[in-house]
Amino acid sequence: MNVFKLEFKANFKGxxxxxxxxxxxxxLFMSLFPTMGSDAMKDLIQTKLDALPxxxxxAVGLTDVPDFTKILDYYSYIFQYIAVAGGIFAxxxxxxxxxxxxxxxxxxxxxxxxxxxxxxITEKLLAAAAIYLSLNIGxxxxxxxxxxxxxxxxxxxxxxxxxxxxLLAGTMVGGFVFLCLGLxxxxxxxxxxxxxxxxVGLVFITYILGIFxxxxxEYAGWVKNLVYLSPLDYAMPFEVLHHGFYTGRMLTGFIxxxxxxxxxFCLYRRKDLxx
Amino acid sequence: MNAITLHELTxxxxxARGIKNVNLEIQKGEFFGFIGPNGAGKxxxxxxxxxFIFPSGGSVEVLGMDSIKDTAKxxxxxxxxxGEVRYYADMKADELFKTTMAFHKKTDVEELNRLCTLFEIExxxxxxxxxxxxxxxxxxxxxxxxxxxxxxxxxxxxxxDPLMQRTLFEVLKESCSRGTxxxxxxxxxxxxxxxxxxxxxxxxxxxxxIEDFTLQQQPxxxxxxxxxxxxxxxxxSEATVLSEENGKVLVLYKGDPARLAQVISECHALDFTVExxxxxxxxxxxxxxxxxx
Numbered sequence: 095m096n097v098f099k100l101e102f103k104a105n106f107k108g109x110x111x112x113x114x115x116x117x118x119x120x121x122l123f124m125s126l127f128p129t130m131g132s133d134a135m136k137d138l139i140q141t142k143l144d145a146l147p148x149x150x151x152x153a154v155g156l157t158d159v160p161d162f163t164k165i166l167d168y169y170s171y172i173f174q175y176i177a178v179a180g181g182i183f184a185x186x187x188x189x190x191x192x193x194x195x196x197x198x199x200x201x202x203x204x205x206x207x208x209x210x211x212x213x214x215i216t217e218k219l220l221a222a223a224a225i226y227l228s229l230n231i232g233x234x235x236x237x238x239x240x241x242x243x244x245x246x247x248x249x250x251x252x253x254x255x256x257x258x259x260x261l262l263a264g265t266m267v268g269g270f271v272f273l274c275l276g277l278x279x280x281x282x283x284x285x286x287x288x289x290x291x292x293x294v295g296l297v298f299i300t301y302i303l304g305i306f307x308x309x310x311x312e313y314a315g316w317v318k319n320l321v322y323l324s325p326l327d328y329a330m331p332f333e334v335l336h337h338g339f340y341t342g343r344m345l346t347g348f349i350x351x352x353x354x355x356x357x358x359f360c361l362y363r364r365k366d367l368x369x
Numbered sequence: 370m371n372a373i374t375l376h377e378l379t380x381x382x383x384x385a386r387g388i389k390n391v392n393l394e395i396q397k398g399e400f401f402g403f404i405g406p407n408g409a410g411k412x413x414x415x416x417x418x419x420x421f422i423f424p425s426g427g428s429v430e431v432l433g434m435d436s437i438k439d440t441a442k443x444x445x446x447x448x449x450x451x452g453e454v455r456y457y458a459d460m461k462a463d464e465l466f467k468t469t470m471a472f473h474k475k476t477d478v479e480e481l482n483r484l485c486t487l488f489e490i491e492x493x494x495x496x497x498x499x500x501x502x503x504x505x506x507x508x509x510x511x512x513x514x515x516x517x518x519x520x521x522x523x524x525x526x527x528x529x530d531p532l533m534q535r536t537l538f539e540v541l542k543e544s545c546s547r548g549t550x551x552x553x554x555x556x557x558x559x560x561x562x563x564x565x566x567x568x569x570x571x572x573x574x575x576x577x578x579i580e581d582f583t584l585q586q587q588p589x590x591x592x593x594x595x596x597x598x599x600x601x602x603x604x605x606s607e608a609t610v611l612s613e614e615n616g617k618v619l620v621l622y623k624g625d626p627a628r629l630a631q632v633i634s635e636c637h638a639l640d641f642t643v644e645x646x647x648x649x650x651x652x653x654x655x656x657x658x659x660x661x662x
């Protein structure tokens with residue numbers, strides 16, 4: 095597991111940075127939660143929400159009117175943006191996994207060591223997955239603490255955590271899809287910079303497609319199928335909370351993961367390394 | 370068994386230069402030089418040895434194993450010093466060595482410590498902070514610390530001070546005497562002539578000559594003829610014209626030394642000189658495309 099160790103270590107600082115920033119965002123937004131319970135705030139939000147056109151509400155994940163006095167309704171609204179950031183992180187992890195060492199030239203060291211290419215790509219994929227998993231574990235811990243501190247009286251922590259687990263699992267499916275697509279990008283593209291651009295672009299473009307699929311579905315039926323092209327929409331936090339998982343979307347996610355990893359492996363095994 | 374066997378090895382890089390039908394056999398225990406100007410295909414050949422890249426044709430065998438199928442097994446017993454050392458900048462030298470040892474499943478640090486002392490490695494500095502020469506030293510130690518059976522070095526002396534160059538060759542020769550094969554790619558003829566037992570010349574992707582420095586060869590002579598009436602007699606014997614300008618003709622004579630005086634006199638030159646050619650001259654005779662007649 096030497097490649098895994100190298101890769102995990104190389105990404106560890108990045109992990110701490112992302113975790114720090116995302117935790118801060120969570121803490122900041124969640125600290126506003128107690129004010130949501132006040133009647134004045136409820137009225138304010140309801141008025142604002144009613145004023146928004148339906149298309150826009152759908153676009154930002156407010157299809158069913160959320161009850162922001164419920165901690166998870168409020169949390170899931172914020173969490174969808176954390177999920178976008180997590181998606182970018184995952185895509186970057188995948189996208190940098192192989193091409194970064196080629197761009198930096200460090201691959202020459204690695205490739206002089208007794209490891210096969212299959213082993214290199216396997217361990218790098220596992221390391222990227224472990225880093226992404228660690229980010230989610232970190233976020234879970236921070237969220238757990240926030241739930242304990244902020245949950246309104248009468249809300250059971252056990253129920254909150256059970257729902258949170260679902261919500262996190264759904265988001266991670268999207269993240270892993272990006273990670274696997276990122277890995278494919280990493281095999282195909284020639285420089286680390288290109289890969290960064292492609293990874294970030296991938297997340298945003300698919301995210302926009304997802305918004306599109308929800309906003310314009312009523313004008314043309316086929317548009318709603320675009321949701322399958324948006325990994326972040328496979329399990330939107332708010333939807334998971336109120337509708338559970340959609341099998342078709344989940345399945346699509348797993349198929350994309352399997353296909354991109356298989357293709358990445360095949361291409362990498364036959365690739366001329368640029369040094 | 371050969372340490373390295375290249376058979377009709379070809380690599381095309383689209384329109385860019387690669388290598389063409391390279392055949393080469395390097396025996397175990399040899400100190401083998403691989404000489405060529407920049408861009409001749411030295412690094413391409415090395416990358417093929419290590420399966421960094423895949424051949425367009427032909428095959429590579431290293432220590433009796435296929436370079437593609439058995440690449441991990443080959444690297445278990447082969448050390449590599451890259452031409453340009455770009456290792457993990459955040460890592461310290463001793464962490465890199467530890468990683469190398471872990472990859473090779475070695476725990477005995479005696480050789481590692483010996484090499485670190487010999488090459489005066491600053492183990493606690495980050496690789497990114499090291500100078501070119503110091504990074505090279507780290508790469509050398511990293512390639513040798515697991516006591517490989519074959520060592521491949523791509524321009525190892527660039528960046529090293531003369532003292533360290535001497536240490537390097539001492540270490541390599543010592544390994545060689547214990548049966549290790551050394552494959553040294555270089556454009557420095559003097560170091561190849563001085564240290565290698567054999568050398569292959571590569572030019573524009575093709576092997577154009579192999580020199581065995583251990584053999585007593587037919588002594589070659591470098592003859593300069595000034596204002597010769599005719600160089601035909603020279604060309605009729607075994608000779609290569611290296612250059613021809615301003616009445617001065619430079620010829621590498623490979624014929625019978627006993628006949629040289631007569632051949633020169635038949636050329637009716639105004640003046641002439643005869644020297645023992647340096648490897649450099651022979652090298653240039655290969656590279657400048659001197660025509661063999």
